Structures are given as C-alpha cells and as structure tokens.
Amino acid sequence: MGSAETLEIYPLKIQRGLTQLSFLRIPTRPGATRPLFDLLERHNVPVRFLIEGCAGDYNRDLIVCIDSEAFTLLEPELKEVETRMQTQALELRQPVAVIRILGPHFDIRPGTSSLLFGALQQADIAIFSNATTITSSMCVIPDDQVESAKRVIGRTFDIPKKKK
C-alpha cells in the first residue's frame, strides 16, 4: 500500500458526551432486543453507534451508544428493559465519544485499519469498541481522549482543512 501520508480522509466526525451501553449475553431469539428499541423510539433517542456479536451458547452481545442526556432520561426504565431482554449483564461507560474516520477505503488497502489501531494504541488511546465497513471506521473512545485522538489521526492520515 502507499505511505500513510498519502491516505486522504474526510474531516473527522466526532460525537461527544455519549454513554456506551453493553447488553451482554442476550438470548438469540427474534425480538430479544425489542424492549430496548421500543424504549429508544418512544423517547426519540437516536443510536449513535451499534454493534452486535456472538457471545457463545446461543447468546448475543449488543453494544449501543446514545447521548448521555438521553441516557439520564431513560435510566429509570433500563432495569425493566434489561430484565425483559434477559440480559445477563449491562455495562456502562461514560462519557465516551464516537470518532468517525471516513475515506481511506479499508476494504481495498491492506494495513489501513492496522495504521489506525496501531497509531491510537501507541498514543495510549483506549478503543472500547469499533465498527468498520468499507469506507468508514467508527471508534468509541473515552471522551477525555478526543483531543489526543484527533492529533494522532491527523498525523496518521491526511485530513483536508475545512474551508472557511
């Protein structure tokens, strides 16, 4: 692949002041997560980040990030949601931020994700979660590490300055 400096990306999109909710070991059955999404929809809360993965023994893990303000609003109802979803554990992280890196074509340039993860790790920036598809990578990191992450990503990729 070309040198890291040649990889141009779009300006970073950063969403701060979020809460990451990890619903761990939910039974794999249709509609298992419906109580959560019903709650989010009822309060018109957008999901900023979502991943779902296999937790073994026909269980799933679901990780979502929502605005911390919205989390405060939903918190009193979460216990019931957790019970209805039959979640074995609910872990919270806050405040977190989601950084979206858009543009370096992760799918056709071997090593691009390694550049990103390696640079963040070297700078001691924790990536709590990550979702990467063809052209974008979204990292959930501690909110207080956003400025460091911006500097590190800015050194790793070429980010055009925003036009005034």
Add this chain to the structure above:
Amino acid sequence: MSHRDKPHMSEQSKTLEIMRRIGAPRPEKIRISGILQSPVLASLTLLLPGGDSDPTATVLEILGELEINIRFINKYRDSVGNTSLCLCIDADVLDTAISALDVHEESLGIRDFVYHPKVIVISIYPHKQRPRVAERLLTALRMDGVDPLSTNNASSVVSCVVNSEYVEQALACLASAFELP
C-alpha cells in the same frame, strides 16, 4: 486452536416456534434507500485479552503485512473482559490468515478462534438515522431462521454478516421487511 463454526440456523428456540405458529404482528415497513451485498468473504472471530494487553492492533498489522484486505471489523469487550474481534477478509486468503494467526497464537494470547469460510456482508442503507432499522433487520432475519454472525452500524449503513448459504433467504426476507425504492 482455530475451529470452524457450524451454522446454527436450525437451532430454534421454543419462543421462535411459538411466534411462528401464532404469527408475530407485522410492523409497518421502514423505507430504505438500498441493499447491497459483498462478494464471498470469510469471517474470523477472535477472543483476545482485553484491557492494556489488547493485541487488536498487532492482529491487524499481521494481516496487513500479508496484504490481506479487511472489509469488516467488529470489536468490543465481552462479559468477562475479553476483546471480541470479528473480521471479514477475502475468502481466498482465509488459509493464509489462519496460518499466520496460528503462528502468533501464543504471543497474541488468542483464547478462542472461530471461522466461517464463506460469508456475505449484507448492507442496508436507511434514509436517516433511525434506532429501529438495526432491530428490524435482526428480528426479521431471526424470525426467518437466519442468524447474523455479526452486525454493525457504521456511519449511514447497517451491515450484517451471514453465512453465504443463507444469503438468498436473507435478501428475500429483508425485501419483505423493508420498503425498497
């Protein structure tokens, strides 16, 4: 150390059987702008140490040095603090990837390693950010007996990884669950 995961679509819960028998309510279709499917890929799910010793960057570096494209990543911390890392790579380099990870198994601290040799990433493009889209996708597929291996929502696309033998069934199911242009 690595093992091929058997598709478990036939593993239906009693709840699913009951829901099928009585017929679950059919919610209003959500409009989306399109559905895309990837070429045939392979998926690898690694269970790695979490926290400070999380070797995700090293795993990606090893694959990158072998010129292996990574088309999908899901990474998070599981219930016991391990890092769960799901990757999709081109199907024809699966053996290369497995061999490389086998060599580094000990230094990476790989605790478990499951692979699926033929998967497809199905991506759906919602019109706007809506909490319901991912849930509808997962519920519709599972009601139809297709269990996505991994799902994520990066930027404005919801992507899920399914075994390639279920792709036609999954696409037909999504076409009836969502309103396409």
